[in-house]
Structure formats: structure tokens, C-alpha cells
């Protein structure tokens with residue numbers, strides 16, 4: 001593993017100033033280091049600053065105190081090596097599936113023809129081959145999420161940030177998408193930071209789970225998840241070690257939920 | 261019970277028969293609506309004609325459908341006092357379209373520039389509201405004084421009528437662009453200009469198109485009022501001449517000509533809107 005981590009937060013705090021001028025501390029003294037190729041999950045009660053953390057890694061938000069480094073360099077602007085799958089639906093409704101997926105290469109200077117060619121490949125890979133010319137409103141929520149995944153993966157990000165990407169999906173679709181994600185990730189060697197409310201999802205996917213405390217968020221504990229890979233989502237949750245881990249982390253989270 | 265039970269198997273044949281009857285029912289309904297519309301028109305026009313002939317209303321002031329039709333036919337056949345009717349339509353249409361194009365292009369550009377800039381937006385949003393609520397038609401007098409009786413004063417009034425509406429909507433549309441969608445585009449690699457072209461403008465498009473619809477009518481009002489206030493030709497002048505001669509039929513006839521122009525434009529704009537917004541879900 002390379003000595004410089006993919007992402008490094010050192011003692012980061014962030015406060016928001018709202019329209020009336022009131023300050024809220026969203027994150028306090030947060031430190032985290034994500035190695036290259038590592039899959040990290042962040043869990044914590046609502047409003048504890050999980051989304052804020054991801055936004056700082058993209059450069060959309062700047063830390064008030066402390067430092068955020070990506071690939072060893074302090075973040076000043078949006079890094080092209082980063083991909084982001086949003087919690088909300090962020091595909092472009094006026095573009096077809098193919099055009100949506102082609103957006104990244106097109107923005108980055110590829111010719112229209114080349115971008116569409118690449119997009120066709122990715123649309124196929126996420127299982128939407130028949131829907132290339134559909135508009136997002138003609139797809140189901142799960143299909144739109146796949147469009148978002150293809151849209152992000154086509155840029156071959158070395159760092160993938162995901163903000164509760166599957167929280168709006170039903171159990172079956174979610175399991176399917178999680179398997180898909182692990183498969184896509186295992187082929188890339190990139191790092192992933194995955195934010196979720198769902199503890200089991202975090203344990204099933206990640207190498208390490210970061211638990212944040214209630215607002216203002218601080219790092220409460222880090223758990224190493226030493227479950228063997230490759231993991232199959234529908235089976236891993238019955239693994240004894242999984243159940244044991246899940247029980248321990250739940251105990252931690254419950255305290256926080258009570259505090260929040 | 262026997263009649264309304266569903267068939268045990270939905271055969272293709274039964275489905276085909278059902279869509280057959282459904283289609284026939286839909287067609288019958290469409291025809292009925294057309295017939296009812298014609299009936300309503302006949303009642304209104306017929307009532308007006310009868311009321312005028314029976315002297316319940318004074319046809320000198322309120323005219324009557326037959327007289328209006330006669331006036332239209334006369335204009336089409338012999339031309340108006342100021343030249344052929346088509347010439348008047350062409351003049352007014354030219355002023356309207358010019359004003360509409362200049363006003364909407366300027367409105368869209370300003371709306372996007374201001375909408376993308378938080379400070380400018382906060383400063384100007386107040387003035388946009390004010391400009392939108394004052395009766396801008398009054399400026400027509402100023403334009404006639406400043407720009408003379410020619411085409412320029414009418415175009416200027418049409419521009420002013422259109423500009424603020426389109427501007428306000430483009431501005432609003434830009435401000436409502438989804439912030440996640442913008443962040444998504446930025447992370448996917450969009451430069452500021454790509455962001456504007458590929459995300460901000462398309463997402464403001466439904467707002468802009470809605471305003472174009474309204475504002476073509478405004479441009480027409482601007483052109484006609486401009487002609488009304490002082491002109492050498494155009495439909496507005498036709499109306500003011502008819503008014504001067506106490507020719508109510510002339511006023512109504514000119515109004516019908518304007519209505520036809522406005523309806524045609526609205527039809528064209530709807531077609532354009534359908535094309536540009538084909539990505540939108542149909543209403544429930």
C-alpha cells in the first residue's frame with residue numbers, strides 16, 4: 001500500500017453560519033485516514049455531520065479548522081480523481097440514460113461520439129442495456145440509482161464517495177446494488193468512503209467502520225471488519241462474526257441515539 | 261352477478277375487443293365536445309345578432325356579428341383606409357416578433373447572469389418585482405415622443421413588455437436549479453460554462469418557456485398600444501381610426517384579426533415547448 005493515504009482528515013472542525021448569522025458546529029476534531037484501495041464506511045445518528053465530511057473531501061465545503069488532504073495534497077478545488085454518488089437523485093432529467101452516463105467524459109473533453117460509446121458500455125454493465133434511450137422519469141428508483149453509479153464509475157474515480165446511495169431502495173434491490181458495487185469496486189483498486197444509516201450495510205461492505213457521535217459529530221470509535229472477501233451480501237449477514245460485530249457497534253450507536 | 265364477472269382468462273381477442281370499444285367511446289366523447297363547442301359559439305353569436313336586430317342593445321355602440329363579418333370581408337377585399345389589410349397585419353406582426361425576440365433573448369441572458377450571481381441576485385430581485393408590477397404600457401408615450409411614429413417606438417414598447425416577464429422567469433428558473441444536480445455536474449467535471457449550458461439552462465427551460473407563452477401576448481399588446489398612441493400604419497392604428505369614426509364593427513374586426521395572430525403564435529410556441537420538454541413526465 002502506498003504511504004500517502006487517499007484521504008486524510010486531521011483534526012477537522014466545521015461550523016456553518018446560516019442566513020441569520022447563527023453558527024452551528026457540525027463536526028468537531030474529526031480525524032480519519034483512508035488508505036488507497038480501502039473501503040471505509042461512516043455511520044452515525046442523523047445530523048452528526050456525515051454528509052458534511054464527504055463534502056469537505058470534494059472541496060465543496062472548506063473546513064473551518066484543520067486540514068483535509070486528498071492523495072497527499074490539501075483540497076482547494078474539486079479533484080477530478082473523485083467520484084460522488086449523491087443521497088438525493090442527481091441525474092439530469094432532460095438527458096436520456098446514455099446521455100446522462102456520457103456526461104462525465106463529455107465534460108472532461110471527450111468527443112460526443114466517444115463519450116456515447118463509453119457510456120453504452122457502462123449502461124450495459126449496470127444492466128440497463130435496453131433503457132439507453134429512456135429518460136430518468138421513465139425508470140424506477142433503483143434503475144436511476146444504477147444510472148448514477150454508471151455516471152460516476154465511467155470517470156474511473158480513484159476515490160469514490162457515496163452518501164447513503166441505497167437508502168431509498170427496497171431490501172432486494174439494495175442487496176443487488178451492494179453486490180454490484182463491491183464487484184465494480186474490486187475491479188478498480190480505488191478507495192471508497194460510504195456513508196450510511198444502515199449499520200449492517202456498513203459492516204457488510206467495509207474494511208473499517210467509523211462511528212460518529214451525535215451532533216456536533218466527533219469520531220467515537222473505529223471498528224476493523226475482518227470478514228473475508230469476496231463477500232456475498234445475502235450470506236454475509238448470517239456469518240457469526242458479522243453478528244458479533246453488529247451487536248457491539250449497535251451498543252455504541254444506541255448510546256448516541258439516546259443522546260441525540 | 262353473471263354479467264359483470266371478469267372472464268376467467270384474459271384472451272388477446274377479448275382485450276382487442278375491449279380496446280376497440282374503448283377507442284370508440286373516446287372518439288365519441290371527442291366528437292361530442294366539438295359539437296358542444298360549436299353550439300356554445302352559435303348561441304353567443306346568435307344571441308348577440310338577435311339582441312342587436314331586436315334593438316335590445318344598440319348596434320351602433322356594440323355592433324353585431326354580421327356587421328363585423330361584413331367589415332372583415334370589406335377589408336380583405338378592398339383593403340383598409342390606410343392600405344391593404346395584410347400590410348397592416350404584416351407591420352404589426354413584424355413589430356411584435358422583433359420586440360418579442362429582442363426582449364426574450366435579452367431577458368434570458370440577464371436572467372441567467374443575475375441568477376448565477378448571489379450578490380447581484382439579492383440586489384436586483386427587489387427591482388424585478390417592482391418592474392413586474394408597474395404598468396409598463398405607460399412607457400409607450402415616452403417611446404413615441406423619443407423615437408417617433410415609426411417602427412422603433414412600437415418595438416421598444418414590445419421589448420419592455422416582454423423583457424421583464426422573461427427576465428423574471430429565467431431568473432427564478434436559474435435560482436431553482438437543484439443544488440445537488442449542480443454539485444453532481446461539477447464533480448463529474450463540468451467547467452463553469454458547461455455547468456451553465458448543460459445544467460442551469462435546461463433546468464430553467466420550463467420556466468423560460470412558460471414565460472415565452474405569456475410574453476408573446478404582451479409583445480402584441482405592446483405593438484398595438486404603441487400604434488394606438490401614434491403611428492402611420494398597423495392594426496393599432498386601424499383600431500384608433502375605427503374608434504375615431506365611431507365604427508364599433510371596425511374595432512371588433514381588428515380585435516378578431518389580432519386574436520387569430522395570437523392563437524397562431526400560441527400554437528407554434530406550444531409545439532416548440534413540446535419538442536424542448538419531451539424529457540418531462542406527462543401529467544397524471
Ligand SMILES: Nc1ncnc2c1ncn2[C@@H]1O[C@H](COP(=O)(O)OP(=O)(O)OP(=O)(O)O)[C@@H](O)[C@H]1O
Pocket residue numbers: 016017018024025026045046047048049050051052053197215
Ligand atoms: N448549509 C448548512 N447551513 C447550516 N447548517 C447546516 C448546513 N448543512 C448542514 N447543516 C447542519 O450541520 C449538521 C450536519 O449535517 P449533515 O448534513 O452533515 O448531517 P448528516 O450526518 O449527513 O445527517 P443525515 O444522516 O440526516 O443525512 C446538521 O445538524 C445540520 O443541521
Ligand SMILES: [Mg+2]
Pocket residue numbers: 050051052087163
Ligand atoms: Mg446526510
